[in-house]
Amino acid sequence: MANLARPPVAVSSDAFFFEKDKTSSILILGVGNYLMGDEGVGVHLIQEMARRTLPDYVDILDGGTGGFLLLNCFEAYRTVIFVDATMDGKEAGTINLIRPKFASDFPTALSVHDVGLKDMIEAVYLTNLHPDIHLFTISVEEITPMTVALSPKVAAAIPSAIDQILDLSGKLTTVHP
Template identity: 75%
Template structure:
């Protein structure tokens, strides 16, 4: 069943993350700068997922360039799947799954958001309870400032990436149950 187009709802308060028990939920967190072309792939993926009917145990969040503002997510979700772009030399649109243990395991900085993201991840590892973190990356070839358009190869990767995210989420949810 396809859900009709909806206007995304902005979350303006950290209280959202504490409104219900998230102990059996998985957060899909898309990060990136939406105004930098392919670098915003994480945000584009979340927007596409928003159009779908998702399992009840999956929450999605457009993390944008949030950095430390996203720390509250790490306090309530046992499992978080990041989606981000990387310039790793692989062909554009290549999807990889990484199990980062340290901030240095995240892709090299692409824009200002990654500085905040890496700092935030270091802060997460100082917390008493650290979630199980998974990172899906999509390889990109260049940054294109001041555009929301994705290159065709990166855009074409979105359906496959969403399927991989949902498959991984199902596997991880079975472990939580």
């Protein structure tokens, strides 16, 4: 039997944001285009997290290329951890943590979804919401249209990135009980 890629797992719906008080929860939000190879690493990471047992204070969301559609996340959560790909010239699979305060603090756009992401962050601050935002980036070397496969180095970075995200989440929970 051939080793087929698993289809994406539906993580939530619009009703998800109204199910419970999320002020003490941390949202892990993976963004990217699942159909563009390594550019979709944020979505792949969320799919991997969906297969794990996570702490009760962690919620995950496959944000895809949502842009402004994700704005309600910032109304519901005080802390949001983004995961996205970046083409920053570093070796593929390099993981970095950035504390963006403005849209200009986000890495250079890889595709159209980043324009929406940057605009959404500016809108968050214009609405007078002040969430604690953290951004994990995973370096990619190229984008391969019309494939869901990740390059070996980028795929190999996912477990380490998840460990770093969960470690940060645990530390943030003690800071923001």
